Amino acid sequence: MSAAASPVEKIKADSRYLRGTLQESLADAVTGSLREEDQTLIKYHGSYQQDDRDLREERRQQKLEPDYSFMIRTRTPGGIATAAQWLKLDAIATRFANGSLRVTTRQAFQFHGVIKRELKPTMAAINASLIDTIAACGDVNRNVLSAANPLLSSVHATVHAQAKALSEYFLPKTRAYYEIWLDEERVAGSDAHEPEHEPIYGTTYLPRKFKTAFAVPPVNDVDIFANDLGFIAIVEHDTVVGYNVTVGGGFGATHGDPTTYPRLADVIGFVTPEQVIAVAEGVITTQRDWGNRAERKRSRLKYTIDDRGLDHFKAEVERRAGFALAPARAFVFDHNGDRFGWIAGEDGRWHLTLRIEAGRIVDRGERRLLSGLRAIAQIHDGDFRLTPNQNLIVANVPVAQRAAIDALVAEYGLDLYRSASPLRLNALACVALPTCSLAMAEAERYLPDLVTKLEARLAAHDLADADIHLRISGCPNGCSRPYLGEIALVGKAPGRYNLMLGADHRGQRLNRLHKENIAEPEILDTVDALLARYAGERGRDERFGDFLVRAGLVAAKPGIPLEVRT
Amino acid sequence: MSANPALPLIPLPDAKAGDLARLVDGLDSASLWWLSGYAAGLASQHTTVARAVSTALAKEPVAALRLTVVYGSQTGNARRLAEQFALKAETAGLQVRLLRADAYPTRELKSERLLVVVVSTQGDGEPPDDARGFVDFVLGKRAPELKELKFGVLGLGDSSYPQFCEIGRVLDARLAELGATRLLDRADADVDFDTVAKPWSERALQSVRDQVKSQTPLATVTPLRPAAAAGWSREKPFAADVIANQRITARASDKDIRHIELSLEGSGLAYEPGDALGLWPRNPPALVDAVVALLKLDPNAPVRIDETTQPLRLWLSEQRELTRLSRPLIAQHAALAGSAELNRLLSPDHSAQLQKLIADYQVVDLLRAYPAAWSADELVAALRPLTPRLYSIASSQKVVGEEAHLTVAHVAYDAFGSAHWGAASHYLASQGEAGRVPVFIEHNERFRLPRDASRDVIMIGPGTGVAPFRGFVQDRAASGANGRNWLFFGNPHFRSDFLYQLEWQDALKRGQLARLDLAFSRDQSDKLYVQQRIREQGAELYRWIEDGAHLYVCGDATRMAKDVHAALIEVAVTHGGKSLDDATAYVSQLQQQGRYARDVY
Ligand code: SRM
Ligand SMILES: Cc1cc2nc3c(=O)[nH]c(=O)nc-3n(C[C@H](O)[C@H](O)[C@H](O)COP(=O)(O)OP(=O)(O)OC[C@H]3O[C@@H](n4cnc5c(N)ncnc54)[C@H](O)[C@@H]3O)c2cc1C
Ligand SMILES: Cc1cc2nc3c(=O)[nH]c(=O)nc-3n(C[C@H](O)[C@H](O)[C@H](O)COP(=O)(O)O)c2cc1C
Ligand code: SF4
Numbered sequence A: 001m002s003a004a005a006s007p008v009e010k011i012k013a014d015s016r017y018l019r020g021t022l023q024e025s026l027a028d029a030v031t032g033s034l035r036e037e038d039q040t041l042i043k044y045h046g047s048y049q050q051d052d053r054d055l056r057e058e059r060r061q062q063k064l065e066p067d068y069s070f071m072i073r074t075r076t077p078g079g080i081a082t083a084a085q086w087l088k089l090d091a092i093a094t095r096f097a098n099g100s101l102r103v104t105t106r107q108a109f110q111f112h113g114v115i116k117r118e119l120k121p122t123m124a125a126i127n128a129s130l131i132d133t134i135a136a137c138g139d140v141n142r143n144v145l146s147a148a149n150p151l152l153s154s155v156h157a158t159v160h161a162q163a164k165a166l167s168e169y170f171l172p173k174t175r176a177y178y179e180i181w182l183d184e185e186r187v188a189g190s191d192a193h194e195p196e197h198e199p200i201y202g203t204t205y206l207p208r209k210f211k212t213a214f215a216v217p218p219v220n221d222v223d224i225f226a227n228d229l230g231f232i233a234i235v236e237h238d239t240v241v242g243y244n245v246t247v248g249g250g251f252g253a254t255h256g257d258p259t260t261y262p263r264l265a266d267v268i269g270f271v272t273p274e275q276v277i278a279v280a281e282g283v284i285t286t287q288r289d290w291g292n293r294a295e296r297k298r299s300r301l302k303y304t305i306d307d308r309g310l311d312h313f314k315a316e317v318e319r320r321a322g323f324a325l326a327p328a329r330a331f332v333f334d335h336n337g338d339r340f341g342w343i344a345g346e347d348g349r350w351h352l353t354l355r356i357e358a359g360r361i362v363d364r365g366e367r368r369l370l371s372g373l374r375a376i377a378q379i380h381d382g383d384f385r386l387t388p389n390q391n392l393i394v395a396n397v398p399v400a401q402r403a404a405i406d407a408l409v410a411e412y413g414l415d416l417y418r419s420a421s422p423l424r425l426n427a428l429a430c431v432a433l434p435t436c437s438l439a440m441a442e443a444e445r446y447l448p449d450l451v452t453k454l455e456a457r458l459a460a461h462d463l464a465d466a467d468i469h470l471r472i473s474g475c476p477n478g479c480s481r482p483y484l485g486e487i488a489l490v491g492k493a494p495g496r497y498n499l500m501l502g503a504d505h506r507g508q509r510l511n512r513l514h515k516e517n518i519a520e521p522e523i524l525d526t527v528d529a530l531l532a533r534y535a536g537e538r539g540r541d542e543r544f545g546d547f548l549v550r551a552g553l554v555a556a557k558p559g560i561p562l563e564v565r566t
Numbered sequence B: 001m002s003a004n005p006a007l008p009l010i011p012l013p014d015a016k017a018g019d020l021a022r023l024v025d026g027l028d029s030a031s032l033w034w035l036s037g038y039a040a041g042l043a044s045q046h047t048t049v050a051r052a053v054s055t056a057l058a059k060e061p062v063a064a065l066r067l068t069v070v071y072g073s074q075t076g077n078a079r080r081l082a083e084q085f086a087l088k089a090e091t092a093g094l095q096v097r098l099l100r101a102d103a104y105p106t107r108e109l110k111s112e113r114l115l116v117v118v119v120s121t122q123g124d125g126e127p128p129d130d131a132r133g134f135v136d137f138v139l140g141k142r143a144p145e146l147k148e149l150k151f152g153v154l155g156l157g158d159s160s161y162p163q164f165c166e167i168g169r170v171l172d173a174r175l176a177e178l179g180a181t182r183l184l185d186r187a188d189a190d191v192d193f194d195t196v197a198k199p200w201s202e203r204a205l206q207s208v209r210d211q212v213k214s215q216t217p218l219a220t221v222t223p224l225r226p227a228a229a230a231g232w233s234r235e236k237p238f239a240a241d242v243i244a245n246q247r248i249t250a251r252a253s254d255k256d257i258r259h260i261e262l263s264l265e266g267s268g269l270a271y272e273p274g275d276a277l278g279l280w281p282r283n284p285p286a287l288v289d290a291v292v293a294l295l296k297l298d299p300n301a302p303v304r305i306d307e308t309t310q311p312l313r314l315w316l317s318e319q320r321e322l323t324r325l326s327r328p329l330i331a332q333h334a335a336l337a338g339s340a341e342l343n344r345l346l347s348p349d350h351s352a353q354l355q356k357l358i359a360d361y362q363v364v365d366l367l368r369a370y371p372a373a374w375s376a377d378e379l380v381a382a383l384r385p386l387t388p389r390l391y392s393i394a395s396s397q398k399v400v401g402e403e404a405h406l407t408v409a410h411v412a413y414d415a416f417g418s419a420h421w422g423a424a425s426h427y428l429a430s431q432g433e434a435g436r437v438p439v440f441i442e443h444n445e446r447f448r449l450p451r452d453a454s455r456d457v458i459m460i461g462p463g464t465g466v467a468p469f470r471g472f473v474q475d476r477a478a479s480g481a482n483g484r485n486w487l488f489f490g491n492p493h494f495r496s497d498f499l500y501q502l503e504w505q506d507a508l509k510r511g512q513l514a515r516l517d518l519a520f521s522r523d524q525s526d527k528l529y530v531q532q533r534i535r536e537q538g539a540e541l542y543r544w545i546e547d548g549a550h551l552y553v554c555g556d557a558t559r560m561a562k563d564v565h566a567a568l569i570e571v572a573v574t575h576g577g578k579s580l581d582d583a584t585a586y587v588s589q590l591q592q593q594g595r596y597a598r599d600v601y
Helices: A006-012 A021-028 A036-045 A056-061 A084-097 A116-128 A153-169 A176-182 A273-290 A301-308 A310-321 A371-380 A399-411 A422-428 A447-460 A520-537 A545-552 B014-024 B029-043 B044-054 B077-091 B106-111 B127-138 B165-175 B193-210 B226-230 B283-293 B312-319 B329-338 B340-346 B347-359 B363-369 B376-382 B423-429 B461-477 B501-508 B528-537 B538-546 B560-576 B582-593
Strands: A046-053 A066-071 A080-082 A101-103 A109-114 A212-215 A229-236 A239-247 A266-271 A341-344 A350-354 A384-388 A393-396 A470-473 A486-491 A495-499 A512-519 B067-072 B095-102 B116-120 B150-156 B187-189 B238-247 B257-263 B275-278 B302-305 B308-311 B389-392 B403-409 B412-415 B417-422 B434-442 B457-460 B485-491 B516-522 B550-555 B598-600
Touching: A021 A116, A021 A176, A021 A301, A036 A176, A046 B528, A056 B044, A066 A116, A066 A447, A080 A273, A080 A520, A084 A101, A084 A109, A084 A371, A084 A384, A084 B165, A109 A116, A116 A212, A116 A495, A153 A212, A153 A229, A153 A239, A176 B014, A229 B582, A239 A273, A239 A310, A266 A273, A266 A310, A273 A301, A273 A310, A273 B417, A301 A310, A350 A399, A350 B106, A350 B275, A350 B403, A371 B329, A371 B560, A393 B363, A422 A447, A422 B461, A447 A470, A447 A520, A470 B095, A486 A512, A512 A520, A520 B457, B029 B165, B067 B077, B067 B127, B077 B095, B077 B116, B077 B193, B106 B127, B106 B550, B116 B193, B116 B423, B127 B363, B127 B582, B150 B165, B150 B193, B165 B283, B187 B193, B226 B528, B238 B423, B257 B423, B257 B501, B275 B423, B283 B312, B283 B363, B302 B312, B308 B312, B312 B376, B329 B347, B329 B363, B329 B376, B340 B347, B340 B501, B389 B403, B389 B461, B403 B423, B403 B461, B412 B423, B457 B461, B457 B538, B461 B550, B485 B528, B516 B528, B528 B560, B538 B560, B582 B598
Parallel strands: A212 A229, A470 A486, B067 B095, B067 B116, B116 B150, B150 B187, B457 B485, B457 B550, B485 B516, B550 B598
Antiparallel strands: A046 A066, A066 A109, A080 A384, A101 A109, A229 A239, A239 A266, A341 A350, A350 A393, A384 A393, A486 A495, A495 A512, B238 B257, B238 B434, B257 B403, B275 B389, B275 B434, B302 B308, B412 B417
């Protein structure tokens, strides 16, 4: 390994395929934390060590270690769970976690607050629900996104099957997960590097996390261009004839480091369904071999492409795939949000999209989301779908069931989607404090309050039903994909944010930094002034982000052409 | 701990050297200090030196009418009284030897002529650890006839315990049974022991003198005890600044345990790891007000007891127990309230209920439950004098210099619809920035790190029992002791009650702790305590003990100490292949050897 390799590379290499000393770490009763190396390795098993940052200082004074606990993330390609699985996950959230289920921006569930002593039973319980957490985190191909919008049921099914197949194909092959969490007998000699091996990843896996998504136009709910690798379904006569391939999307950035930046993916061509795995393997292995393993800040695919050149990269992918990509097909996205309420699928089954603010499913006052969804799961024979916008679809409901479900929705206060303003319906916020170790400012906990304040400003300009996409991230990593928000806050310090403006609502144009490191009053006033202009000068159906760019109030970044024709 | 054999004997003629060696053998440091003072006193009066020394170091059988004062003491009260008594006797010109019970050569008992025993009662009706061997011997079959012996016993105790002054009582009875005659009747001193001990000592001294013919003063003694050197004492406490008062249990915990740091700067007070700190509390102002209001008394009414006259409020807040009930008070209150119910509780066959009342009720609860009209004077006279509370010192001066750290469980709970507090722990827990509290050092020679730094130590301290071991580990780390340290700790919850977690983790990293075994009782469905860990680690634990490790237990006396003791015996059975009897003997032998010390409360 080159001398310059980042420490993480050594940890991976020495880990005996992700085993490290996790067993020993788990057995250490003196601390609620893991050994440092194991904190890196456990990510590949789907979990992050965290601590309650609200209590950190207080506990330090109490001579107590931080209140360590673990976040566990599921690998749920396309975010589908049966009603039976839902009940199991709900039980786990109640018994082992902090009494909440968290819908993520990548169609996964997260449990928060699982303590070390209960980590193993929790992992085992998740597995018993036939959902695993392998590769939900770590330098591997992560949970694969798939358009949640089930309007075209058959197309959705095809694409989802494709996403699932891809997710499984790129799973790590190590048995570490089964040995550590499920007491599987250790395969002989597997602490030597043979006979076990990782055909695709090798001993050091990828240089960095890798994300893949499948979109079904005209809805870009997955924000396809934010992914390292994307497939845009091309549908003809209701069948998927193939996919446009996108590469090099990614959002992570570091404040004040211009060598890091959010980047939208490039569309590099078209492949048939049969070619999907091959081209994906070409992209992933090229990133594996070309990616920057010295500096994790610049190891994502987007930098590999910018450093090596897109054409050069594409050529290498084609070489590895063994075929040339066909020219990209035409596609149009008209928005990247969700459609709330009941929608009939073409097969006559119904789907109810519920608004889950910041994805947090928990009982809070009138809104008893966790209990309500438990009640629904008990009578529901279809399934549940997580959307990349942190919302939830009660899917495949026979028409006869609708009334019963509506009743529960009302009873448990799951009906936010009926009353909320468009702003509140479409806003995204990452988790941030208190669990996220990287958070610089509040996000999830701040969202409801901020929305209320912005609603007041909107109302003042008669814009109460303006559909404006708001996104908040607690730091520049951009977990709520803030760089695609028409209005976005990116955390800089407690109570202080960078105000970003001017993205479209299709996930095709990044926003721009408008004001740096400002607090709420200035945020509200700045936005207020722009809303005033918008109220007066907007064109018919003109969206806020588009208006800001047209009016020259923010300098647009060149994005993906609104319509890609060929 | 016997006197340092490396005592420089050079200046003495050999014959004397031998005598001296025999004399000092087995004396504890208190006695040695006294002796050095005695010698200094002699030296200051040349005329009498020759005679004095010759008698002082006279050969066996030791001068016919030498008074032997033996004490058994857990927390120092009996020791202090014995020392005072010995000093008085000495100053009165008597020939005295002062011995801690476990330093008393029991074979000499048969040749004793004058014996005074000052002993407290511990556990429920058990001897203090340092008197176990002595009491066993006297009560046992091997005890000799004592026709020649004249003796007196002063028992110390706490009337809120069912077996009040049990040990003093049984020793007194047994000595008589062995044929000895009383110099005077036994006295049982309650926690306000001075009120009983002073007059008893006077009378005891008198009757000892009557026994001793020659009454010519021999020497006067210059006291040289270290505590005395500092000038501060139980009676004359030092006002220590509270420099830290930090809760060390997490929010979620239902315990409120404080880490308290006191400044001893300028006091000259010195302590060793294992010593305790005495604190004179003040009752919670809210409680004082409640009592005064309840009895419709005037807080400013002057009340006179003996020579002191001061306002009622002052008596109640600084000089009388309001949080601890005692039998005598209940008795007086029963009479005053004319309560048949209370009187029934006081009858012998209801002692269990009485104990429960004493445990659950504070004075104010009694007053509420059984109304009676107390006058200010009656009340103050009836209430027990406030007594200091002891706290194991949780630091080593090698590390903290002129500071003393404590680990204090704040006693605060709701009962009978009102908030209740423990006087001392609440007094400490309420201290803010400029707080000052009256303290003294309570030396505990029985609870000392091994002199031999290469010895391993095993420390068993759940809850606040961990306090002295923080001092132990600090001390052994600072002095670079190469023996290993093994700590057993327990509390309800890992996340909220792991006292000094960060410090222990650090000590483990630095190798200052070799092992840390934890028992968090409520983190799993069935309760789990340190004694279970002791059993689990039995093999290793036994190996350590066999290799000479010293054992220490600190914390709850009522249950933990007993269960741990039983667990240790079990370990000796399972891993030492001993019979139950042998194992029991083995463990108590460790106690006799001072290799198994307890500081329990
Ligand atoms: C839960 C979630 C946000 C949410 O509110 O839903 C999330 C939460 C975290 N992300 Fe993220 N990320 C989540 C989607 C994203 C996205 C959006 C997406 O992928 O569509 C991004 C931007 C796209 C991208 O990857 O570039 C994103 C970019 C990051 C980064 C920056 C990566 C980079 O290239 O620099 C980090 C930090 C890192 O990896 O070093 C990060 C790290 C984290 C961690 C694990 C913090 C950490 O590393 O300790 C956060 C855990 C917080 C917590 O307490 O749960 N997360 N993260 C999303 C989980 C997705 C999933 O189910 O897998
Ligand atoms: C040698 C020695 C060392 C000690 N070391 C320590 C130490 O390191 N740390 C420490 O915290 N303590 C230690 N103690 C105990 C300490 O001395 C006090 O006894 C303790 O702090 C309680 O005293 P207090 O004045 O606060 O309560 P008190 O006023 O003495 O008692 C309060 C009253 O409330 C009752 N009571 C107490 N707790 C409860 C409860 N939880 N529920 C209901 N009723 C209750 C009692 O029966 C009593 O009647 C030690 C004791 C000894 C003898
Ligand atoms: C844990 C413990 C148990 C006690 N048990 C008794 C007892 O059973 N009977 C009694 O009369 N006094 C009992 N006492 C009270 C002591 O005897 C009393 O505090 C005495 O002053 C201690 O004297 P010392 O410091 O010489 O040991 C107990 C004290 C403690 C701390
Ligand atoms: S954006 Fe930053 S603060 Fe928010 S979850 Fe991701 S890493 Fe944490």
